[in-house]
Amino acid sequence: MSSSRPINPRNWSAVDMTTPIIGEATPPASAALLIAADDWCVSTATAPYAGCGHVFDGLTEANLSRRYLAIMVAPGAVHARAALSRTYQLDVHVTWATYNEIFSQDSGATAAELITIPGQKAGIGYTPTPTFKFGSTDIVLSGSGIEDSPTTAQDRQIELATMAAPYLEPMYVTDVSGFSVCVTDQVPDLTTL
């Protein structure tokens, strides 16, 4: 019997949420009952919370381009990726920032903590447009590579503080009109928390 314990990912849509584990008054003692009871609590605690899709105007004015926010992280999360909504309008040649940036409190080495996501803005001919304006929209993901101790700012996964209790992760993101964060991997062995 292994001593490690992985997270049991639950699809709440596919399970009966209301029926008791056991309906008998005096069932035979069974390890399966104990495992089921224990797992309901642990899998509930470690299930990632909904990755909220925030819609907002972060493009109209320079003072709004950097958006401060915070996300709540459920226990056991290790890394995350962000989905950035960006809008553009065909325009005269305009020079704009080359990257979208994400900063999170727990991500990366102090000297290179920024995550930089290259985008269409590197080119010319497109102007970011705020909400309520027609334009093309794309949703891009921050990087998939894991580099928790970068020496330079780069596009990579967001490092989270892996804990046995929920915590709040302060962040900021630049030049977007929508933002959400997805936990992408969890601790392989819960007994290490």
Added chain:
Amino acid sequence: MAITTPATIGIATPSSLWLPDVAIQPLRAALENINYLMQYHRPPLVSHCYTAEDALTRPSSYIIPVIASADSLRYTFEHRFTCSDASQSVTVTVDETATYAGGATTWANIYSQAVTTSGTPGGLTTHTKTLQPITSTTTALRITYTAPASGSRNDHHVIAYPAPAAPSAGLMPSGATPFDDGLINSADLAAVHTEWINRCKITASAVLRDRKQIALSFLQDETSQAYTHYLNLTGFTPLPAVRVWLANQGPTVILDLRVLASVDGGLATDLIRIRQLGGVPGAVSTIFDASGSIESGTLALVMQGDGLMRHADIEIAVARTAGNRTRLKSVSGFYTPGQK
């Protein structure tokens, strides 16, 4: 007897579950995890980024539709905003109401506090207020920020997440029941009974379903929205689409939507559309009125992707009648695990 609440989730090793001694553990640890969930399961009820004018020199008031916990839980509020001048006093007020009726709403104050902003001009001010109860009948919160005495203010984000007290004895309105170790610790070594086994699932499920998880959000000032239609068209004008993540869920998931919008004139019917994008077979739209009241509806999402990265892309769009304006003030989309 004691209701012990661990501050972190207790993890039993698989071997301890397969070969339990004739002892109070590991069942007691599993039962204490019930108490942990009741106090520390913290999906945000509110997570909204403000859409407002740049450099506000006036007060701002935002209305956020919510689906409150049946247990009238305490919440922690965390606000983020900046001021162009250092060390300004900004008063943050949070109110609640059971019935939103525009200017005729009766608001009950949750808290009001003067906050000294960052000592750096333009620096981020983070204001955290703990232990603030939201009544179970609440359907909307109002967040108000006063103007700084000098300079201007930019509003960024507000989040509110459950932070209840340690559980006390008794069945909660949500259906959750804490665990008291009196019986399991008794000298008579009471038998392990089915209610303890079942309580782990029933309470975990009750906590999961009672604490709605904000999954989609948009928020503008209640009375002075800066943003409305860019072009003089009457069709739906979309806001940028956004991705909503619901790890491991599907194939379909229901979101409970709450929408607050109004019109300057003309008909108010069928002016707000929320739909899933991406050409997904089976994806649907839900249409709301811009009635000036909080409108309710649901949106069935056909989840895309796999595992932790299950997602749906959602678009909010606003229409208007000729010569009039539609003002979208807020959208809240709530996820309830297991809702079918």
